[in-house]
Amino acid sequence: MRSDEKVVGLDGCSDQCVHPEKVQLVLDATLPVDDLARAASMFKLLGDLTRSRLLFALLEAGELCVCDLAAATRTQEATVSQSLRMLRASGVVTGRRQGRLVFYRLADAHVRMLLDLTREHIAHDATGVAGGVATSAGVIR
Amino acid sequence: MRSDEKVVGLDGCSDQCVHPEKVQLVLDATLPVDDLARAASMFKLLGDLTRSRLLFALLEAGELCVCDLAAATRTQEATVSQSLRMLRASGVVTGRRQGRLVFYRLADAHVRMLLDLTREHIAHDATGVAGGVATSAGVIR
DNA sequence: TTCTCATCTGAGCGCATGATCAGATAATAG
DNA sequence: CTATTATCTGATCATGCGCTCAGATGAGAA
Numbered sequence: 001m002r003s004d005e006k007v008v009g010l011d012g013c014s015d016q017c018v019h020p021e022k023v024q025l026v027l028d029a030t031l032p033v034d035d036l037a038r039a040a041s042m043f044k045l046l047g048d049l050t051r052s053r054l055l056f057a058l059l060e061a062g063e064l065c066v067c068d069l070a071a072a073t074r075t076q077e078a079t080v081s082q083s084l085r086m087l088r089a090s091g092v093v094t095g096r097r098q099g100r101l102v103f104y105r106l107a108d109a110h111v112r113m114l115l116d117l118t119r120e121h122i123a124h125d126a127t128g129v130a131g132g133v134a135t136s137a138g139v140i141r
Numbered sequence: 142m143r144s145d146e147k148v149v150g151l152d153g154c155s156d157q158c159v160h161p162e163k164v165q166l167v168l169d170a171t172l173p174v175d176d177l178a179r180a181a182s183m184f185k186l187l188g189d190l191t192r193s194r195l196l197f198a199l200l201e202a203g204e205l206c207v208c209d210l211a212a213a214t215r216t217q218e219a220t221v222s223q224s225l226r227m228l229r230a231s232g233v234v235t236g237r238r239q240g241r242l243v244f245y246r247l248a249d250a251h252v253r254m255l256l257d258l259t260r261e262h263i264a265h266d267a268t269g270v271a272g273g274v275a276t277s278a279g280v281i282r
Numbered sequence: 283t284t285c286t287c288a289t290c291t292g293a294g295c296g297c298a299t300g301a302t303c304a305g306a307t308a309a310t311a312g
Numbered sequence: 313c314t315a316t317t318a319t320c321t322g323a324t325c326a327t328g329c330g331c332t333c334a335g336a337t338g339a340g341a342a
Contacts, residue, residue: 026198026213052181072167126186
């Protein structure tokens, strides 16, 4: 058999692909772009150090007001408020006003699971996943 | 009167916060900033739509070469290669050269869990998905 | 009421980063 | 050998986005 048989022009695929059946499998099983975008934007929320520290703080303490969050994460209150604005807009956290204070808590079950999973992973596995991984992986050339 | 901003005395007890004991709890239980930064950068990798589509495609197909990934995600090959570079640099995927083709696959167990959890979450909307992962952390007190 | 405190919001600056292009590298075919 | 295919990489450009500042809003205290 020929080493590379390049079947071109699968019905949705204008590009050249080597394994059309696998490509078609992925194209069939792929989630709606809308859902993927939502998941990606949720990951993007967690991708900022300030926000993730706030979320981990909330995961730990359950509920905290803004000034406590600022103290617990060593961040300026304006920055905390700004970050909480985004998190609140995405429904990741909710705020509850009590007098002058506003208490925030995690509101998204999925995010809480992601945070929990990540914390477990960090706690149990000291060898970082994305740090100095020059072990034997990923090197091609 | 008092100084204008809250000076955070981190090592001891910051006295500008409303609930010092909770703040101290968080400060004690907080993961090393290095680990947090690594986790955040991993989430940031997943936070881009192009990269997350690539990763979900790999999650589905197991192993794909660059041109198949480009076809499966309808992305230019240069863009795919560029994204794979970052993913490979962080150890999220690994590449295996076979002739002229380079096959990529997921290489990080944590990321695979995150993707799987997210896919499950998206698939059947927001109910108890994974078992054993969710601990009792984050309980509102 | 007015003052103070906690928090929010809009605007601007500056850095980070993703997509694209063009050239380079690697491996096989002829 | 050269040519072609598959992929990688550096540079450039443009957008995005987080931090900070200054003022605004809301709630209680005097």
